[in-house]
Amino acid sequence: MTLGQAFIEALESLSGNKLRSGLTVLGIVIGVAAVIAMLAVGNGAQASITGSISGIGTNLLFVFRGARGANSTEIRNPKPLTLSDANAIADPFAAPSVQAVAPALQSNLEVVYGKERTTTDVTGATPIFFTVRNLTLAEGDSLTEEQVLSRASVAVLGPDTADKLFGHHDGIVGETIRIAGQPFRVIGVLVAKGGGAFGSQDDQIVIPLSTAQTRLIRRSTPNQIDIIFAQAISADAVISASDQITQILQQRHRTPIGENDFTVFSQQDFLSTASTITGVLTIFLGGIAGISLLVGGIGIMNIMLVSVTERTREIGLRKALGARRRDILIQFLTESSMLSLIGGIIGILFGWLISFAVGQIAAARGTAFTPIVGLNAIALATIFSAAVGLFFGIYPANRAAGLEPVEALRYE
Amino acid sequence: MDLEAAVGPEVNAMSTANVIEAHDIRKVYKMGEVEVEALRGVSFTIKRGEIVAIMGPSGSGKSTLMNTLGCLDRPSGGEYILDGEAVASLNDDQLADIRNRKVGFVFQSFNLLSRQTAITNVELPLRYGSMTEGRRQRAIDALKAVGLEDRMTHRPYELSGGQQQRVAIARAIVNNPAIIMADEPTGNLDSKVGKEIMNLLLNLNKEKGTTLIIVTHDPTIAEQTQRIIRLRDGLLDGTA
DSSP states (O other), rough: OHHHHHHHHHHHHHHHHHHHHHHHHHHHHHHHHHHHHHHHHHHHHHHHHHHHHHHTTTTTEEEEEESSSSOOOOOOOOOOOHHHHHHHHHTTTTOTEEEEEEEEEEEEEEEETTTEEEEEEEEOTTHHHHTTTTTEEEEEOOOOOHHHHTTOOEEOOOOOOOHHHHHSSSOOOTOEEEEETEEEEEEEEOOOOOOOSSEEETTTEEHHHHHHHHIHHHHOSEEEESSSEESSSSHHHGHHHHHHHHHHHHHHHHHHHTTOOOOEEEEEHHHHHHHHHHHHHHHHHHHHHHHHHHHHHHHHHHHHHHHHTTTHHHHHHHHHOOOOHHHOOOOOOOOHHHHHHHHHHHHHHHHHHHHHHHHHHHHHHTTOOOOOOOOHHHHHHHHOOOOOOOHHHHHHHHHEEEEEEEEHOOOO | OOOHHOOOOOOHHHHTTEEEEEEEEEEEEEETTEEEEEEEEEEEEEEOOEEEEEEEOOOHHHHHHHHTTSSSOOOOOOEEEEEEEEEEOOOOOHHHHHHHHEEEEOTTTOOOTTSSOHHHHHHHHHSSOOOOHHHHHHHHHHHHHTTOOTOOTOOOGOOHHHHHHHHHHHHHHHHOSSSSESSSSSTOHHHHHHHHHHHHHHHHHHHOOOOOOOOEEEEEHHHHHHHHEEEEEEEEEEEO
């Protein structure tokens, strides 16, 4: 018996009991669709997160107080970062790889306009902050040095913040809002960057650093700042910039080697951390989906066992007519593989649809998130579903092939 | 040759005339702890083209003998030569091959594949054989031989009992077997149709010279054969 014949016979046999075959296929469809959709969501999340981290700027470095990161020990009483630290880093002779430095104070504060109120990230910054963070103005003006020097009560709003307070984000320059109870005049609105998975740069308020220091975000140490944004001269110079900043701060803070009380974090570090997290997420989602595929496989085995029992006489007859062990084995393996293969193909289409729907829902909710159905996911699901059909078909097929013709013919 | 060593040269000389040579065939079943001897040394020969009935009360070893002669089962002891081939020592696949080439089965309950057409049912033994071309024509010829040329694409449930048994007979002869094993071929049919089926089998024997072995407990069927092999308690009860 050739494979082509086995194929046709399997198709005839499966179509003989359409409801049962359909339900069995459904188990595989759900499993494969889940695998495809989950992997697509995982890959999409990864792409979205790495995309938004890349949007931060490839040559950006962050300096925080205290030791952070995977392999750092806890440091007691870390010295705070100060404006002098920022100025030292800005020295082109000490840190030639650093192009620009923007010290900042950050706090989450309540903002009120009329009856609307919201809570958002308020950053006290210098004019160079906008360059370093790659922020551009949609309307109005950015901060000026004079405003910083004069501790002016002015604010630049992110478009989302503006929407929350005013219901729109144009024509609001000149309005007065209250941040933590104090009045600030709106002088500009930022261009929307699109919501990313990694914090939104569209929902923030930027005010002069000096104003924040004296009136809103008070810190215990004079001239203390929360974070220093540093821009390397190029993406390739990020590592050397990081080394130079580390050296400067080690000297200034007099920290023993290996016990830095600050952390220099580059965008690459964010990327690797994020991709580790999303990688785990993808494996986790895929694993759960894989379980449903496994359950589908057990469904195939179940149905094939029932089928073997029901068709015992048929198997006996085929053996009496000269079918060898191999012929019966191939017949039943073909049926089980066909079930899983059909399920696999429908499942891939279905999973694709689900991923597409997830992407549409995300887009409708304003999140830039596109699930990615990769070729590798399709290949994986196809191979896996075929393997499931073969694996869970082997036991029933073996059982059928091992039947004694005399016993099988006598079976009622 | 195995054959000569086992049964002696004088038997070998006869092997062209004898399609079946059974020597001291024994079959022991294990029923849990107890061993049951279904056949206790049965010896006989059947000539090519002969029509033989196997009779015996239930429990006499009739079915066991039929299974052994049809190569569905191996004897526990003794020698069985079917159409010149010693069968007792063959493995499962070799037995399947022998069944495919040398034995045509006709069952009491027809045993047709219910979802397949008559012609596909008849083709089935050819599918398991080595033949790759001309299967369809062979199947058509076999169906013509049983007078069903106008029912070839019907499925079993669209056919009467007699027609179903005719399809089964066509399936049995399609490979030109050395013997046809018919197990109560008229058992599920009324007497008129049963007579037609018997006549068909007898005619096939007359035209093609195929050896016909009919297992039955119906004396009127047995009367139409040339010889009756009677079994009692796993032994031959004399050959009439």
